[in-house]
Amino acid sequence: MPAIKSLEELKRVREEALQKKQAKAAAGNIQVIVAMGTCGIAAGARDTMKSVLNYIETNNLSGISVTQTGCIGLCEQEPILQVIVGEEHKITYGKVNAEIAQQIMKQHIQNGVPLKDHVLPI
Amino acid sequence: MKTKRAMIVVSNDVESIRLGSNEIVQHLHESLAAYGLQEEVDVSTISDINYSNVLPLVIVYPEAVVYGPVKVADVRYLVEEHLYKGRIIPDLLAPPKQLTGQIGSLRSHKGYNPAEQRIILEHAGRIDPENIEEFIANHGYEALGKILSENTPEQTIEIIEKSGLQGRGGAGFPTGRKWRFVHSAKGSQKYVICNADESEPGTFKDRIVLEGDPHLIIEAMAIAGYAIGANEGYVYIRGEYGLAYRRMEKAVLQAKEFGFLGSNIFGTDFNFNIHLHAGAGAYVCGEETALIESLEGKRGEPRSRPPYPVTNGLWDKPTLVNNVETLANIPAIIRNGADWYKSFGTPSSPGTKVYTIMGNVNFSGVIEVPMGITLREVINIYAKGMKPGSTLKLAQTGGSSGSIIPAVLQDTPMDFESFRKAGVSLGSGALLICDQHTCIVDLVKVLLQFFRFESCGKCTPCRIGTQRTYEIVERISQGLGKLEDLDTLVELTSEMERASNCGLGQTATVPIRDMLKHFRTEVEAHIRLGVCPTGVGEFSKESEKV
Ligand SMILES: Cc1cc2nc3c(=O)[nH]c(=O)nc-3n(C[C@H](O)[C@H](O)[C@H](O)COP(=O)(O)O)c2cc1C
Ligand code: SF4
Numbered sequence: 001m002p003a004i005k006s007l008e009e010l011k012r013v014r015e016e017a018l019q020k021k022q023a024k025a026a027a028g029n030i031q032v033i034v035a036m037g038t039c040g041i042a043a044g045a046r047d048t049m050k051s052v053l054n055y056i057e058t059n060n061l062s063g064i065s066v067t068q069t070g071c072i073g074l075c076e077q078e079p080i081l082q083v084i085v086g087e088e089h090k091i092t093y094g095k096v097n098a099e100i101a102q103q104i105m106k107q108h109i110q111n112g113v114p115l116k117d118h119v120l121p122i
Numbered sequence: 123m124k125t126k127r128a129m130i131v132v133s134n135d136v137e138s139i140r141l142g143s144n145e146i147v148q149h150l151h152e153s154l155a156a157y158g159l160q161e162e163v164d165v166s167t168i169s170d171i172n173y174s175n176v177l178p179l180v181i182v183y184p185e186a187v188v189y190g191p192v193k194v195a196d197v198r199y200l201v202e203e204h205l206y207k208g209r210i211i212p213d214l215l216a217p218p219k220q221l222t223g224q225i226g227s228l229r230s231h232k233g234y235n236p237a238e239q240r241i242i243l244e245h246a247g248r249i250d251p252e253n254i255e256e257f258i259a260n261h262g263y264e265a266l267g268k269i270l271s272e273n274t275p276e277q278t279i280e281i282i283e284k285s286g287l288q289g290r291g292g293a294g295f296p297t298g299r300k301w302r303f304v305h306s307a308k309g310s311q312k313y314v315i316c317n318a319d320e321s322e323p324g325t326f327k328d329r330i331v332l333e334g335d336p337h338l339i340i341e342a343m344a345i346a347g348y349a350i351g352a353n354e355g356y357v358y359i360r361g362e363y364g365l366a367y368r369r370m371e372k373a374v375l376q377a378k379e380f381g382f383l384g385s386n387i388f389g390t391d392f393n394f395n396i397h398l399h400a401g402a403g404a405y406v407c408g409e410e411t412a413l414i415e416s417l418e419g420k421r422g423e424p425r426s427r428p429p430y431p432v433t434n435g436l437w438d439k440p441t442l443v444n445n446v447e448t449l450a451n452i453p454a455i456i457r458n459g460a461d462w463y464k465s466f467g468t469p470s471s472p473g474t475k476v477y478t479i480m481g482n483v484n485f486s487g488v489i490e491v492p493m494g495i496t497l498r499e500v501i502n503i504y505a506k507g508m509k510p511g512s513t514l515k516l517a518q519t520g521g522s523s524g525s526i527i528p529a530v531l532q533d534t535p536m537d538f539e540s541f542r543k544a545g546v547s548l549g550s551g552a553l554l555i556c557d558q559h560t561c562i563v564d565l566v567k568v569l570l571q572f573f574r575f576e577s578c579g580k581c582t583p584c585r586i587g588t589q590r591t592y593e594i595v596e597r598i599s600q601g602l603g604k605l606e607d608l609d610t611l612v613e614l615t616s617e618m619e620r621a622s623n624c625g626l627g628q629t630a631t632v633p634i635r636d637m638l639k640h641f642r643t644e645v646e647a648h649i650r651l652g653v654c655p656t657g658v659g660e661f662s663k664e665s666e667k668v
Binding site for chain 1: 208243246247248249250251252253255256258259261262263264267268271326329330333334335363365366379380381382384386388389485486487488489490
């Protein structure tokens with residue numbers, strides 16, 4: 001990445017980043033986001049993350065991007081995992097341990113049915 | 123019957139009725155029926171609402187989205203968009219400023235963090251903190267680019283002054299004025315320091331920014347550097363914040379790669395670099411002069427002031443020390459302007475404040491709300507009320523040196539000015555909510571224990587004072603206190619406040635003062651009657667000599 005030297009260049013980079021994201025969403029790409037602040041990690045977010053990655057690997061899934069984010073303010077509900085399917089709304093799950101993560105991957109990501117019991121009403 | 127998934131509340135005070143709120147309610151019912159939602163959504167009304175110019179209001183829970191002024195003609199669209207399709211309608215939203223004061227005493231029974239206004243935590247928890255592109259996609263580094271290409275340092279300081287931003291590190295000092303002091307201080311070498319020591323017990327708001335949005339701090343520090351004429355910045359990160367340190371480290375590398383740090387930033391002749399420094403676990407190193415000593419490799423003891431860091435700081439050069447949360451406001455202010463910023467909060471304390479909530483409440487976590495919201499609102503709306511069986515006895519605002527406020531003060535707006543008037547300090551934003559089972563003597567004892575440990579020992583009033591006050595309060599908690607002890611406490615606290623060298627010794631007395639001011643009867647019960655009214659005191663341990 002060459003250094004950005006003007007506001008115009010910054011704007012271009014910004015638009016590219018946005019487009020990349022939109023293109024992915026439009027193509028039905030699935031985003032799995034694990035909240036990895038200290039509170040999340042303390043509650044076991046690393047295991048959750050591992051579980052998600054394992055599932056993707058063992059089942060040979062594609063079109064899923066797994067990313068992390070910081071604390072969203074609901075420390076009590078950690079580990080928190082969010083799913084965005086294509087251009088749909090973000091769905092936020094609370095208290096997602098490795099096992100629930102597997103269920104989410106199977107039911108929500110593969111079969112398209114969110115796990116009602118674990119969804120946080122936000 | 124289906125479970126209700128949402129609730130709509132319509133304002134129906136006299137003014138709202140005049141403007142058609144009854145028709146709105148009627149249309150709501152019709153539209154809900156048209157979309158088959160009548161079973162899922164409740165409609166009710168509220169009259170004691172403290173809004174004026176945006177009536178009638180329609181508030182949708184659980185999100186507590188406030189729409190206003192709403193016209194009858196808007197109703198069908200509102201139902202279709204928000205309740206049927208689940209999309210918030212930005213154009214209909216009531217201006218955010220209206221969220222201060224009473225938002226009605228209704229509790230949203232399901233949702234989380236209703237009606238929040240996020241400036242500081244805008245990206246935290248929404249973007250990948252280790253990916254600079256996500257930050258850029260959300261207007262990251264735009265403010266820096268704008269300032270460097272369009273504004274002089276002088277103009278930058280003017281914007282911050284005009285915004286009315288006050289320091290969030292505890293004291294509430296006007297940020298613009300501090301920037302100006304450093305800007306006009308003599309010397310060619312100046313420094314920016316971000317105070318990320320955050321050692322106040324119960325406070326973790328800065329950590330959330332550092333971990334969730336590290337580039338925001340880099341951008342803000344570079345802007346500050348440009349404004350005051352510094353090309354070096356330091357972030358002093360609490361020793362225990364390993365993850366925050368690593369995220370900042372990564373962010374600094376990325377920022378260098380993209381040219382936001384280094385030489386000739388945005389093609390101008392402005393150079394800026396950031397160094398990270400991990401603290402070693404001393405509370406006093408959050409005090410700015412102790413922090414500077416520690417950065418210089420010395421023992422972390424506060425300096426004598428004056429001179430202040432703004433003229434004689436790091437390596438004796440003019441230095442700006444700002445808290446993480448203070449800095450986190452800067453890019454948004456630059457992008458949107460001072461007037462935009464002033465539209466949040468109260469006239470004397472603009473903007474928002476991040477609070478960490480904990481204690482005997484149903485929800486503990488982090489919220490960012492406009493300045494001027496009351497404790498009652500925080501407890502009822504954001505903390506989802508007291509735990510079952512708990513009633514509010516007291517709250518501690520601002521960590522261990524913060525005030526202990528009794529339940530009767532829970533309607534004081536939480537902003538710098540109102541709190542100052544009520545003799546309360548806003549402090550760091552930690553809110554510890556305690557119920558009727560909390561013993562005031564026990565609480566103060568625990569706090570003094572903390573100060574006794576953390577006093578750096580440089581000056582006598584604090585070194586000895588924190589020790590002796592602790593011993594007295596401990597004695598009282600064990601049922602061994604005397605009434606004269608209370609006079610001794612008053613005497614010791616006045617000496618500590620008068621003669622301590624830094625804020626630690628000067629404010630360690632706040633809990634003692636508040637205890638004697640608001641809960642004297644309870645303290646005297648320990649002494650006169652030999653009982654702890656809450657049953658917490660360790661009276662049985664009487665024989666164990668201290
Ligand atoms: C004992 C003591 C501890 C402090 N700890 C912190 C801290 O952890 N973080 C912080 O930002 N300010 C802390 N302060 C306040 C700083 O001295 C300083 O006022 C602040 O960093 C200024 O930033 P602001 O103007 O942005 O508020 C502490 C002060 C004292 C007396
Ligand atoms: S007041 Fe306490 S912490 Fe501050 S310099 Fe004196 S001894 Fe050290």
